[in-house]
Every structure is written in structure tokens, then in C-alpha cells.
Amino acid sequence: MAISTEKLTSILQSFVTSTTDIQGAAVVTPDGLPLAATLPGGMDEERVSAMSAAMLSLGERIGSELARGGIDRIFVEGDKGYGILTSCGEDAVFLVLADKAAKQGLLMLEIKRTLVDLKAVLM
Amino acid sequence: MEIMRLVVTGPVGAGKSTFIRSVSEIEVVDTDRRATDDTLLLKKRTTVAFDFGRLQFGPDMALHLYGTPGQSRFDFMWDILIQKAHAYILLVAAHRPHEFREARRILTFMKQRSPVPMIIGLTHTDCPGAWDAANIALALGYPHPARRPPVVAINANETASVAQAVIALVQYTWAGSLTPTT
DSSP states (O other): OOOOHHHHHHHHHHHHHHSTTEEEEEEEOTTSOEEEEEOOTTOOHHHHHHHHHHHHHHHHHHHHHTTOOSOOEEEEEOSSEEEEEEEOSSSOEEEEEEETTSOHHHHHHHHHHHHHHHHHHHO | OEEEEEEEEOSTTSSHHHHHHHHOSSOOBOOEEEOOSGGGGTOSEEESSOEEEEEEOSTTEEEEEEEOOSSGGGHHHHHHHHHTOSEEEEEEETTOGGGHHHHHHHHHHHHHHOOOOEEEEEEOTTSTTOOOHHHHHHHTTOOOGGGSOOEEEOOTTOHHHHHHHHHHHHHHHHHHHHSOOO
């Protein structure tokens, strides 16, 4: 069955709009191509996708080579906000951009829930 | 111990990862992922962050080799890697002339960010339809044979051949550092 981009996009849109302090989200292939994205203005979908793939691949490499095991997520904490990368099955990577004000526990829970929805569409 | 950082760049499928794998003494740190774009026409997997290899060069020098991704969507990696490079090699598949423009684009990108020495490595020179060195240099923007970087033919699968290219790059870098450039 073909992957529905509209479904992916609508999941991302409802995730970004319904969760407070989330500024953007994207689903990309592990080789860095966009599948669906809802990003703040001025951010290029292609670049964001490529960066997400590069970061996750390096993180996974640290996991395996430096014996940290399988990687659940990569968490980038800046003074203006967070960038969180989660592997979304074999064929996708999920990126979330959140405001510094976001509550981390809530964020993780929302990401976990959205991952289930995304995986259902990607299956 | 002195460390010299060499960057291996070039278009998709030029042989960058193979180059590093052939010559590295440590197990290469690679970040390849299954390709889902046009890259598939050439190969199944593609580098998404960088390849890293190491080579001992004489008693007091180690070479660190960094291979870039080929696709331009990863140009932020090109930028990160070239900033710290002491020299770089541009790999070009001699039998795919339609990629020379992309190779030239990468070259321009690197030159804008770094003045370090570079050489050109030609791979796939034994394939049918391969261009000769002079014409490829011309296509990359070097019309004068006297004023172009060294061009070497490389079999990226052969350790000896890759080692020769690495030596050529290191020697060219040393030669450049002896004569003051203005």
C-alpha cells in the first residue's frame, strides 16, 4: 500500500497545533529526504531532512560503537529550545522542534503517541 | 604526533567511502543508509554524515581521512568537514561526464570556504566512455595544464592505488607550505 503523504502531514499538523510549545515537526527518510513536514517559516525542508538523517546516523553509531545500545532518541538542547530526533521504524526519522518553555515529560509523551500514529501510516 | 586532516569529496558514487575503506588502518566509521533517491541508480547505500578512517604516515604523523556525503542536500556536512581540513581530494568518476558539473559545484563550494591545497582524483578510468585527465580538468574549470592541481588516476578498490593518491596529496600540501603563497 502506498504511503499517504496527506495522512502523514495531517498527523504532523495536528501534533504541532495541538501541543503547546511545539514549533515544528518533520518525518524524513533515513537517507535524508523529506516525507512530510510542518516547519517554522524560513526553514528549508530538504536541509532539515538531511540534517536529521546525519544526526541520527551519528547518534546510532555512538550507540553501537561506544556500547550505548539501541538509540531511543537524540536530544539537542539549545538556549532557545529543543530539537528531538526519534527513529520511526526502519524507513523514517521523526524530528520535533520545541520551544524552551516546553515541559519535557509532556513532550516525550506526545512524541511517543504521535510515533504510534505515524508508524501506522508508514507500515 | 602531528595530525593531518584530509577530506575526500566528490559527487555521488565517485568512490569516496571505498577510497577510505581501502586505506584506513582502523575500522572505518561509516554512516551509510539505504538510498531512496536517484542514488539508487548507482548503488544501494549512501553516506549521510561522514566516513572516518585513519592512516599512520611515518613515525610522527597520522592522517585522519574524512569522506563527505555526495548529495548537495548534505552541504552543511561539506562545510563542517572542510573548515578543519588541511587538504582535500576531489574524486570524479571519469566515465560519467554528466556529473562533472556537480563536481565543479562541490569544488566551488570548497574553494569559497577554504584555501587549502587540493588534488583531483579520477576513478573508473578503466570504464568504457572514460574521459582523459586533460579534458576532465578542462570541464572542472582548469583550462591551463600548467595552472591546475595535480590529477591522479585511482582505483578506489586497490589499497596501493589509494595510498599513492594520499601520498600525492600530502606531498603536494608540503610542497605548497614550503613556498610562501600570497
